[in-house]
Amino acid sequence: MARTTSLSGFTEWLPEERLVELHVLDTLREVFERHGFASIESRAVETIDTLLQKGEIDKEIYAVSRLQEEAGRDARLALHFDLTVPFARYVVENAGHLDFPFRRYQIQKVWRGERPQDGRYREFTQADIDLVGDGALPFRSDVEIGVVMAKALEALPIGDFMLRVNNRKLSEGFYRSIGVTDTTAVLRAIDKLEKIGAEKVSEELVSSGAATPEQAQQALQLAAIRATDTSFVPAVSALLGEKQADELLEAGLAELEEVVAELNKRVPGRVTADLSIARGLDYYTGTVYETVLLGHESLGSICSGGRYESLASKGRRSFPGVGLSIGVTRLVSRILAEGGLSASRKVPAAVFVALRSDADWGAAQDVADALRTRGINVEVALQAEKFGKQIRHADRRGIPYVWFTEGDGAHEVKDIRSGDQTSADPQSWVPAAQDLLPRIVESATD
Amino acid sequence: MARTTSLSGFTEWLPEERLVELHVLDTLREVFERHGFASIESRAVETIDTLLQKGEIDKEIYAVSRLQEEAGRDARLALHFDLTVPFARYVVENAGHLDFPFRRYQIQKVWRGERPQDGRYREFTQADIDLVGDGALPFRSDVEIGVVMAKALEALPIGDFMLRVNNRKLSEGFYRSIGVTDTTAVLRAIDKLEKIGAEKVSEELVSSGAATPEQAQQALQLAAIRATDTSFVPAVSALLGEKQADELLEAGLAELEEVVAELNKRVPGRVTADLSIARGLDYYTGTVYETVLLGHESLGSICSGGRYESLASKGRRSFPGVGLSIGVTRLVSRILAEGGLSASRKVPAAVFVALRSDADWGAAQDVADALRTRGINVEVALQAEKFGKQIRHADRRGIPYVWFTEGDGAHEVKDIRSGDQTSADPQSWVPAAQDLLPRIVESATD
Known part of the structure; x- marks a missing residue:
C-alpha cells in the first residue's frame, strides 16, 4: 500500500x-x-453540454478530444464524473426499449x-443502484433502495x-412552516454544517438575509435531531411548537417515518434519522441518504443518494427515480x-x-484438465526445475497444493502449508472446500 | 439492434x-x-509519451485534459487504445511486487x-491474457496461451x-535465406496481402527495392502455405529448394511445428498454420496469432496477439511475454x-x-427474502394493481414465475408460460434449474 x-x-x-x-x-x-436489479453500462464519455447541465462541476471534468481532430468537427466530449447523469441520459435515449x-x-x-x-481519486469505481419510473414511482421505492443497499453493505467485509x-420535504417544509421563503439557501447552508460548524452557518444565513436569527436557530435545532427510531417525529413537532405545519413538512415526516420504520424492521440497527443531511446536489427532492463507516468517519460518506423527481425528462414525460451510489475504490483502499x-x-x-521433465508438460496439462473439470483452478509449471524451486514458486503465490507425477505415473499432492503429501487421483481429488478459491482473510501483521 | x-x-x-x-x-x-490467470486492471489513461513510443498511432488517440487545467501543469494524458501497452507499463512499474x-x-x-x-467502435471492450517472464520465458508459454484462448473461445456461444x-522467425528467416536484407519491409508488405492482393504486394516489394521479382515471388509463395497439421514444414523446405536455411528459419519452423502439434492435440480442429499472418505491429518477435470466426470472415480477426521479447524493459532487465486479445464488443455485436x-x-x-394490497409489501418482501436465501433472484411489486397487470409486468420482462399470497396466507406460484399454478412454500420452493438464471438462447425470429 505504500507504493507510489x-x-x-x-x-x-x-x-x-x-x-x-473483485x-x-x-x-x-x-x-x-x-433483488432483481439488471446490469447496464453507459459509455465513458458524455457531451460537455450534458455534464454541465447538472451544475457547477466544470472544474472537475476531464475533456476528451482526438489528437488529430479537425476543429469543430466532433461534439465536445468529456469523461463522466458519476453514473447518475449518464444513466438519466440513457433512460431518456432508450425509453422506448425499457x-x-x-x-x-x-x-x-x-x-x-x-x-x-487522502481518499480522493481522479479515477475510481462507483457501484450504483437506481429504481426509475415512467411518470410516477411509488414512494415504497425509497424504502426498497435503502434495504437493498444496506444488505449489500452488510455482505461486504467492511464492519459496522x-x-x-x-x-x-421535511427540511424544506419545516423552513416554510417557520416563515423562511428561500428554503434552498437554508438547505445549502445546512449542508455545510459538518464542515464549518453551527456558528458560521448561522452567520451566513442571517447575513445573506435568508433567515432571521431566530429562524437560523430553529433550522440548526432541526439539523441537530437524530434518532434511530421514529421518535424524531414528536421531536420535530415539539420544535415547531405552536406554528402550523406546512403540508410539505407533513409529507416529509410521513415518508421519513416509513423509511426509518421499514429499514429498522428489515435491516435492524442500520439506520439513523439524521435531520442534518442535505446532500449538496440540487436534484434531490425527497429522501436523502448518506452512509458512515463506523470507526472510519474521516472517510466521509461511503454510499449516498436519494430521491429525484425530475433528473430525467423527455418532453413532458418525466422519469422520477431513487438511487444510491457506493464509492468502491475508497472503500477497497480503506479495507486494504x-x-x-x-x-x-x-x-x-x-x-x-x-514438472519432472520438460517432456512431461503435456501429461501435466492432462492432470490439470482433469482437475479443472471439477472447478479447480490450476497452474502448470512452464519448465522442469528442482522440486524445491517449483514449491517455492507455488509458495510465493500462496498456492496451497503442489501436484507431482512420479516416474511410474503415480500421482501425489502436497499441502505445502502442512508439508503433508498423499497419493491422489486426478479424476477424483478435490482440495479442502476453503482452499478452492482465494478468500478474504485477516492479513498477517507486517 | 437497429437503435441509433x-x-x-x-x-x-x-x-x-x-x-x-455479461x-x-x-x-x-x-x-x-x-488456468491460473490473475485479474488486473490498469488506469484508463496513459501519458501520451508512453502511447506514442509504440508506433504511428497518434491519429487514433483520445487526449484527455482537465477543463480548468493550468497550461503545462499536468502530464499530457490520453485514453489507452489497447491493454498491451498499459500492461507493459504496469509490469515495469510494479516489477518488485510481482x-x-x-x-x-x-x-x-x-x-x-x-x-x-461496421464493426469498428470508438469505445470497446477488450479481453486480454498475457504470460510474462523476468528475463526469459520458456517457449512453451506460446503453446499455453493459444490453448487457453482456444478453450475460452470454445466456451462462448460463437460457433466455429x-x-x-x-x-x-520463420518468415524473417526465410526471407534471409533467399537473400533479402530488409526483412521488415517484406513483412510489412505481406501484412497487406489480404487487403491489396498479391500483385500489388509484389509491385511494392520490387519498386521499393526491398526484393527482386524472384524474391517477391518466393515471399508470396511462402505466404500461400496453409496447413492444419505440421505438413507446412516440408512445404517450406521444398520452396527453399537448394538454398541454405538460415538458423532463424530453423528456429521458427521448430516453434511453429510445436504450436501446431500441441494445439491439434489439446484443442483439435482449432488451428491452422497460415504463413501469411504477419501482424502489423512491430513488437512481435515469434509466434503470431489471428482468429477467424467461420462464416463471419468479414469481421476480421476476433482474437490476435503473439510473442514479444522486449515490449517491456526496465534498464537492462527485460520482460518477454506472449499474449492474446479478444475484441469483445465486436463479437457481442455479431452474436446479437x-x-x-x-x-x-x-x-x-x-x-x-x-401484491394483493400495498399493505402486504412487507410480507411480500419476507417471501422474497426466503426465496433469495436459496439463490433465487426475486423482484417484488412496488404497488398493488390488478393481477392481470402485475402478470403482464412480469411477462414483458420474461420473468417466468409470479408468486401470489392469498388472503388466508396460503402461497401459490404461477408459471406464466404454461399458466400452471400450484401451491408453494417460500421456505422450500425452487424454480426449474434452467429458469434460475437468464440463459443465452436462440432468439425468436423477428
Whole structure:
C-alpha cells in the first residue's frame, strides 16, 4: 500500500489487492441481482453540454478530444464524473426499449479532475443502484433502495456502518412552516454544517438575509435531531411548537417515518434519522441518504443518494427515480490499508502442477484438465526445475497444493502449508472446500 | 439492434443485450482463472509519451485534459487504445511486487478515435491474457496461451472458429535465406496481402527495392502455405529448394511445428498454420496469432496477439511475454445481430412477487427474502394493481414465475408460460434449474 503511483490520483491494484476489489464487486453484483436489479453500462464519455447541465462541476471534468481532430468537427466530449447523469441520459435515449419501473445497477469507473488527496481519486469505481419510473414511482421505492443497499453493505467485509437518512420535504417544509421563503439557501447552508460548524452557518444565513436569527436557530435545532427510531417525529413537532405545519413538512415526516420504520424492521440497527443531511446536489427532492463507516468517519460518506423527481425528462414525460451510489475504490483502499484484510493468495490457482521433465508438460496439462473439470483452478509449471524451486514458486503465490507425477505415473499432492503429501487421483481429488478459491482473510501483521 | 446511438462509435447495450455481454465476460473470466490467470486492471489513461513510443498511432488517440487545467501543469494524458501497452507499463512499474512468470487477464474498455464503421467502435471492450517472464520465458508459454484462448473461445456461444498461426522467425528467416536484407519491409508488405492482393504486394516489394521479382515471388509463395497439421514444414523446405536455411528459419519452423502439434492435440480442429499472418505491429518477435470466426470472415480477426521479447524493459532487465486479445464488443455485436442469440429474459429475477394490497409489501418482501436465501433472484411489486397487470409486468420482462399470497396466507406460484399454478412454500420452493438464471438462447425470429 505504500507504493507510489506514477500518476497522482490514479490507483492501480496489485493482483492480490485486485482480488479484494473483485470480491467486493462480485458481492455487490450478487446482492443487486438477487433483488432483481439488471446490469447496464453507459459509455465513458458524455457531451460537455450534458455534464454541465447538472451544475457547477466544470472544474472537475476531464475533456476528451482526438489528437488529430479537425476543429469543430466532433461534439465536445468529456469523461463522466458519476453514473447518475449518464444513466438519466440513457433512460431518456432508450425509453422506448425499457420496461418501467426499471431497476438497474451499474458498476463503472468515473473520473474527476480534483486535487488528489487522502481518499480522493481522479479515477475510481462507483457501484450504483437506481429504481426509475415512467411518470410516477411509488414512494415504497425509497424504502426498497435503502434495504437493498444496506444488505449489500452488510455482505461486504467492511464492519459496522450506519445509513443516515433525511427527507428534503421535511427540511424544506419545516423552513416554510417557520416563515423562511428561500428554503434552498437554508438547505445549502445546512449542508455545510459538518464542515464549518453551527456558528458560521448561522452567520451566513442571517447575513445573506435568508433567515432571521431566530429562524437560523430553529433550522440548526432541526439539523441537530437524530434518532434511530421514529421518535424524531414528536421531536420535530415539539420544535415547531405552536406554528402550523406546512403540508410539505407533513409529507416529509410521513415518508421519513416509513423509511426509518421499514429499514429498522428489515435491516435492524442500520439506520439513523439524521435531520442534518442535505446532500449538496440540487436534484434531490425527497429522501436523502448518506452512509458512515463506523470507526472510519474521516472517510466521509461511503454510499449516498436519494430521491429525484425530475433528473430525467423527455418532453413532458418525466422519469422520477431513487438511487444510491457506493464509492468502491475508497472503500477497497480503506479495507486494504486499515481494515487488515487481504486475499488468502495472489492468484486464482489452488493447485500448481510441477514438472519432472520438460517432456512431461503435456501429461501435466492432462492432470490439470482433469482437475479443472471439477472447478479447480490450476497452474502448470512452464519448465522442469528442482522440486524445491517449483514449491517455492507455488509458495510465493500462496498456492496451497503442489501436484507431482512420479516416474511410474503415480500421482501425489502436497499441502505445502502442512508439508503433508498423499497419493491422489486426478479424476477424483478435490482440495479442502476453503482452499478452492482465494478468500478474504485477516492479513498477517507486517 | 437497429437503435441509433447518440454518439457515433459508442455503443450502449440494452439490459437484455448486456446480459449476453455479461455471459461472454463471465465465461472468459472463468476459463482464464481456471488456468491460473490473475485479474488486473490498469488506469484508463496513459501519458501520451508512453502511447506514442509504440508506433504511428497518434491519429487514433483520445487526449484527455482537465477543463480548468493550468497550461503545462499536468502530464499530457490520453485514453489507452489497447491493454498491451498499459500492461507493459504496469509490469515495469510494479516489477518488485510481482511474481514471475506472471499470468494475468485484463478485461477493460479501450478507446480509439477511428472513423466509426461496421464493426469498428470508438469505445470497446477488450479481453486480454498475457504470460510474462523476468528475463526469459520458456517457449512453451506460446503453446499455453493459444490453448487457453482456444478453450475460452470454445466456451462462448460463437460457433466455429479457427486460430491462424505463424511465426515471425520463420518468415524473417526465410526471407534471409533467399537473400533479402530488409526483412521488415517484406513483412510489412505481406501484412497487406489480404487487403491489396498479391500483385500489388509484389509491385511494392520490387519498386521499393526491398526484393527482386524472384524474391517477391518466393515471399508470396511462402505466404500461400496453409496447413492444419505440421505438413507446412516440408512445404517450406521444398520452396527453399537448394538454398541454405538460415538458423532463424530453423528456429521458427521448430516453434511453429510445436504450436501446431500441441494445439491439434489439446484443442483439435482449432488451428491452422497460415504463413501469411504477419501482424502489423512491430513488437512481435515469434509466434503470431489471428482468429477467424467461420462464416463471419468479414469481421476480421476476433482474437490476435503473439510473442514479444522486449515490449517491456526496465534498464537492462527485460520482460518477454506472449499474449492474446479478444475484441469483445465486436463479437457481442455479431452474436446479437447475426448469431440469432439473445438472453432468455431481460432481468435477473426468476420470480415476481405480486401484491394483493400495498399493505402486504412487507410480507411480500419476507417471501422474497426466503426465496433469495436459496439463490433465487426475486423482484417484488412496488404497488398493488390488478393481477392481470402485475402478470403482464412480469411477462414483458420474461420473468417466468409470479408468486401470489392469498388472503388466508396460503402461497401459490404461477408459471406464466404454461399458466400452471400450484401451491408453494417460500421456505422450500425452487424454480426449474434452467429458469434460475437468464440463459443465452436462440432468439425468436423477428
